[in-house]
Amino acid sequence: MNEAILGLVRLQELDKALDALRQHAAKIAPRRAAVAARRAALVAQHESSKKTLTDAQVQKKNLEMDIDTKDQVIRKSSGELNSVKSNDAYKALLTQIDAAKKEKSAIEDQVLVLMETIDALQKSAKAADAEHQTQRAALDAEDAALNAEEAEDQSKADAKQGERDSYAAGLPRAARERYESIQRGRPGFLAVVPLQDMICGGCRTRLTASLLNEVMKGKDLVACESCSRLLYIPPKPADAAVHQ
Numbered sequence: 001m002n003e004a005i006l007g008l009v010r011l012q013e014l015d016k017a018l019d020a021l022r023q024h025a026a027k028i029a030p031r032r033a034a035v036a037a038r039r040a041a042l043v044a045q046h047e048s049s050k051k052t053l054t055d056a057q058v059q060k061k062n063l064e065m066d067i068d069t070k071d072q073v074i075r076k077s078s079g080e081l082n083s084v085k086s087n088d089a090y091k092a093l094l095t096q097i098d099a100a101k102k103e104k105s106a107i108e109d110q111v112l113v114l115m116e117t118i119d120a121l122q123k124s125a126k127a128a129d130a131e132h133q134t135q136r137a138a139l140d141a142e143d144a145a146l147n148a149e150e151a152e153d154q155s156k157a158d159a160k161q162g163e164r165d166s167y168a169a170g171l172p173r174a175a176r177e178r179y180e181s182i183q184r185g186r187p188g189f190l191a192v193v194p195l196q197d198m199i200c201g202g203c204r205t206r207l208t209a210s211l212l213n214e215v216m217k218g219k220d221l222v223a224c225e226s227c228s229r230l231l232y233i234p235p236k237p238a239d240a241a242v243h244q
């Protein structure tokens, strides 16, 4: 067995572990975006229920202004009753006063209904405020947990990168450069593959007898003629036990 190839197999394992850590770290951003989306929905819902209350309050103010207007009409027309000359004009004023009173009464009914609505909305707003605070605190906690997880992922990846780089530095330079020129930083791409019954473990091509012979001799690094991956003969379980 070629010594360098075993080093490359180990290097590949370190690269795989590093990839796994980076993949885990990459999943944090979409999870954080999901929390942000839930936060936006929560704020929107809260704003909308607050708006329902203020809308009702504004509507009530407007109706109260309408009542004032009707009061003015009633006062003005009542004041004119004593100074009118004709019976018809008197009757017309009475009709006007009566109509204004009826309209005022109808508006007052609307105000009463609205007051009940506002009362109910104010009561539920208190509960909604408390619920909103609780949910916001839960989202804050989720964000904090994601930040902690991200920091942990980052430090694990940094440590693994350090381990990988110092291991790589200890390998024969030519072998390492050959591995890196095949692997080319592609996540999950295997540059070193085992031979399985004369078949390349990368592209499943059957090896020629002479190439197989080269691999068996273990003098040089041997690449698959079809996919250019470096080939090695996986140690048998018995061998592995001896090496442990």
Ligand SMILES: [Zn+2]
Residues within 6 Å of the ligand: 200, 201, 202, 203, 204, 205, 224, 225, 226, 227, 228, 229
């Ligand atoms: Zn191949």
